[in-house]
Amino acid sequence: MDWAGALSAVATAVGIAKDLREIDQSLDNAGMKARLADVISNLADVRMALVDARDEAIEKDREIDRLREAFYWRGNLVEVNGFKYESFEDGSPRGSAFCPRCEQNAGRFYRMGFVVGGAHKCPECKTDYMRVREFIWDRKLI
Numbered sequence: 001m002d003w004a005g006a007l008s009a010v011a012t013a014v015g016i017a018k019d020l021r022e023i024d025q026s027l028d029n030a031g032m033k034a035r036l037a038d039v040i041s042n043l044a045d046v047r048m049a050l051v052d053a054r055d056e057a058i059e060k061d062r063e064i065d066r067l068r069e070a071f072y073w074r075g076n077l078v079e080v081n082g083f084k085y086e087s088f089e090d091g092s093p094r095g096s097a098f099c100p101r102c103e104q105n106a107g108r109f110y111r112m113g114f115v116v117g118g119a120h121k122c123p124e125c126k127t128d129y130m131r132v133r134e135f136i137w138d139r140k141l142i
């Protein structure tokens, strides 16, 4: 059940409850019980809808966290000679470059490996790049 269904079920339950409040003597006990059963059934539907909505909201929160993290990570990349790198806190490049072809074609970041002959190769698209700089990974090791 979606939000529209949940709201509709709530409206129905409220409507029935109002009817019961304005009850007159013409409604017998059996009629009253039948109306109460309708209210309970509607409220059960609402409860299920709210559980679904809560689960959806949790899932969306997780997705937002993931996107925030990815956005933050991407925003901290630095570019050197057309290649993007992770950065240290002061903004200087760190480690190996990411493949620009894969970033442009798929929006994904694959760190390139170093191959014999001075070229760098993307592990995903297998493109070779020349003149790609390498930077240190950890300043504490120096």
Ligand SMILES: [Zn+2]
Pocket: 099, 100, 101, 102, 103, 110, 122, 123, 124, 125, 126, 127
């Ligand atoms: Zn690539």
